[in-house]
Amino acid sequence: MKKIYEVSETTIGWLGQGKEEGEDGMKFLKVLFRNRKRLQSEKDRDEKRLGDELSNPDDWLALEKLLLRPWWTRVWTLQEYIVAHKFVFYCGMESIDREKLNVATVSMHLCMKIKENLISGRAFEATWIRRRLLNWYRKRHPMHLIGLMAYVGDYRATDPRDRIYSVLGLAEDRNLADPPRYQDQVTKVYAYLVKAFIERYDSLDIICLADRYNRNARRPPHQPSMPSWVPDWRIVTVPWVVPAMVCQSAGQHIGNFRPLPLHGAPDSYTAGRIVGSANAVISEDLRILTCRGIMVDNVDGIGGLKVVHRDREGNEDDWDEIHDSIASTSSVNSPSGDNSSLEIKTDPQHLAKLMEQVGQCILLNRKDRYLGDKSPTGYLFNEFQALCHYSLKTPGLVYPQFLDWFQRNKSLCIQGYSLAELSERFGEQEESSKINLNDLSKQTSFVSRFKDTTEWMQRRLMTTKDGKIGMVPGRTQKEDQIWVLFGCSIPLVLRKCKAERSYEVVGECYLHGYMNGEIITELQDGKVKSQEVNLL
Incomplete structure (x- = not known):
């Protein structure tokens, strides 16, 4: 054609x-x-x-x-x-x-x-x-098949296999699914695409999209159902230029379709990327993916989030999905717990660092929505601090969507302090009065970047049992586990299944301080051990 x-x-x-x-x-x-x-x-x-x-x-x-x-x-x-x-x-x-x-x-x-x-x-x-x-x-820039499919998330085909086959002519790596196999069921076609991606790129990055293209995102779910590690391209989603962290600008095998002038040498997330690292095996029936990784921590507290679902079928009005806040209960995070292991201090420097880390999590530690440039220390901190302060003191001045988020997250305890307490301790800064608390005119303002993460990517603020901070998928639950899998650029939230060493993929996770191979260094130093896991 x-x-x-x-x-x-x-x-x-x-x-x-x-x-x-x-x-x-x-x-x-x-x-x-x-x-x-x-x-x-x-x-x-x-x-x-x-x-x-x-x-x-x-x-x-x-x-x-x-x-x-x-x-x-x-x-x-x-x-x-x-x-x-x-x-x-x-x-x-x-x-x-x-x-x-x-x-x-x-x-x-x-x-x-x-x-x-x-x-x-x-x-x-x-x-x-x-x-x-x-x-x-x-301009003949490489157009990768998976990135292209992820970008046009609301495009439809009578035959769901054509979500892949219809764009092969545009993709640089079309051989991932060429020639088309219309004789195979859709579950086999989608699973084979994952298999081909892993084999070609020695990377597990494709499974990160099983969060946005999630088999349970539709009620009733599509049949036949996919394994949790296979993106279900039958799902209709709201298009977004960077639909997942794995679509970062530095991604060599997925990428995104950012404006052409922004091409350069972007920073990259490399949580579990080491040479020759994927070593994944997919069972003959295409239901189980076996790989190795490191369990970093368990999810403890999770902030609330209101998600507005836009109807892509045109059959009904938009509807809200409310994720209620889940309290932190570990001894490290609970205000009444034993925080001595983290040497919690009350001096302003320590609290400012903790508050700044929360802000960096919301930004996914990137200056731009295309996830290309790492944000420097203190980036947009004054804006975040002002938004939180005024949400407590004069909420009428604050961008409504941020205010709603703050109300749902202010009681979340991180290392012994709630977000409200952290905001209280700083008070009003001199620069606060000069900050536009509703500024959406610039893509790089804190409010704009906040919308990118919480509205378009639907991430929730989270703390682990050991007090680590991050952003997780909306359907994350307490006690879910955060893993770095070998060959995967982004940490993943996994949910334990009944079978031994078996897990369901929940979705990708931003975990502050663990996005650039830090856990791999700990492994090489003998501080942690890797394990084999079966993804169902």
Whole structure:
């Protein structure tokens, strides 16, 4: 199919009949195209304006309906859109070519910077994702199969095996699943993809995506069910440019589709990555993955989180999932416990360090949402401290989503102190009054990075029995175990099963101080031992 589109003179994308404001939406795309230069020239001004042509809510509604049509999330249309020499959209009697659409998409982005909620995020993503992928393809940057599949998380196919096969023509490592095997059941196809990835890259990183593409994320679950270590690509998720930590910018085998100017030499998580380290064996029936790793600690307390699920099927309204806070009960974390082993001090320096570590966990120790640059000591600490302080004293000033998070996490005890107590001890700093507590204008503000981690990646603040701090998946439970598996860049939360040495994969975990091979050094120094585990 790829060759057909490459040699065709023109490829047509039929968006359907012009009814339901379809043609009006197409006409408005042309208006957006015409306004691109003006919007771009005004984007750095203090006062920005939409202008008369772009201020009619009916035009935006017509565009939203056009971009929510099924064509945009049909996975087979992605390849034809990207590889075709010339691509033209038709809706009723109206048409627009791909190049003008991409310019109009940038105008949409600039308009949304001026006024939020002009159009739903789901509608905007329809063209934005395709524009980003087209730019990568044209610049001949490597597009890895797993990263590509993870990015287009809400794309659909009648045959679930086509979640893989439909994008093979775009992937640099297409031989992971080429040639297609339609004679195999979907469970076998998905499991074989994991097997092929491990064998090619000597890496377990792919299993980290079994958290976001989780077999239990749908009610009722898809049948037949997958093992917990196999990403279930049948699950429909909200697209996000870095859907998991394993999609870090430094990732050589998965990666992400960050803006092209950001290419460079990013920092990397390397928790369990050592040369020739994976040594994983998958059973003949493709149900058990056996590997080695190191159990680091048990989960103790877990902060609360409100997750808003956006309906990707269009059948119902958004709905909230509430993860209640789970109290810390270990002697190290409990205020009434014996904290002497950690030499808990009450001096401001120690408490500031503890508070800073909590902030670093929320940032996943990265300055940017693409997880490319390690955050230096103290990075955005004043912003985090101010947000916590005002959440206690004058909550009306604080960004509502952070305030909700703080209320659900303030009682979580870490090394003998609750988050509320840590916030109280600092009081108001001189710089606090200068900090914008609702700043979403910059992707690098603390509030923006907080949203990346808690909303888009759905991570919860956590402390282990020994007082370590981290961020874990929403469905993590007390007593779950945190492991570093050989050949896996990111620590994992595992849940013990009844069978000996058997575990279920819960998902990837940020564990502060254990993201760069520290536990491997302890192993080499004889301080810890590795064990064989069976993932079911």
